[in-house]
Every structure is written in C-alpha cells, then in structure tokens.
Amino acid sequence: MEEIKKCECPECVKRAHEAARHDEMGLAILIMLMPAMTLTLLSNVGLF
Numbered sequence: 580m581e582e583i584k585k586c587e588c589p590e591c592v593k594r595a596h597e598a599a600r601h602d603e604m605g606l607a608i609l610i611m612l613m614p615a616m617t618l619t620l621l622s623n624v625g626l627f
C-alpha cells in the first residue's frame with residue numbers, strides 16, 4: 580500500500596488550516612442553531 584503523503588508547502592498547509600477552520604465554524608454554527616431550531620420545532624408542534 581502506498582502511504583498518503585502530506586504536502587507541507589505553504590499553499591497546502593494554508594488550505595488545510597482553512598478547511599479545518601471551516602469545519603469548526605460549521606459545527607459551531609450548527610450547535611448555536613440547535614436550540615433555536617428545537618424551540619421553533621416545538622412551538623410548531625404546539626408544546627409552547
């Protein structure tokens with residue numbers, strides 16, 4: 580099996596960092612939106 584080589588040039592390092600930050604931001608937004616979404620859903624169902 581061939582090992583996956585990680586490129587360490589500035590371009591790829593920067594890209595990897597941005598991808599990781601993008602993932603973190605998406606997750607944070609999802610977690611932030613979760614309570615609001617739950618409230619909206621529950622109010623639609625009529626529990627509140």
Ligand SMILES: [Zn+2]
Nearest residue numbers: 586587588591
């Ligand atoms: Zn590279």
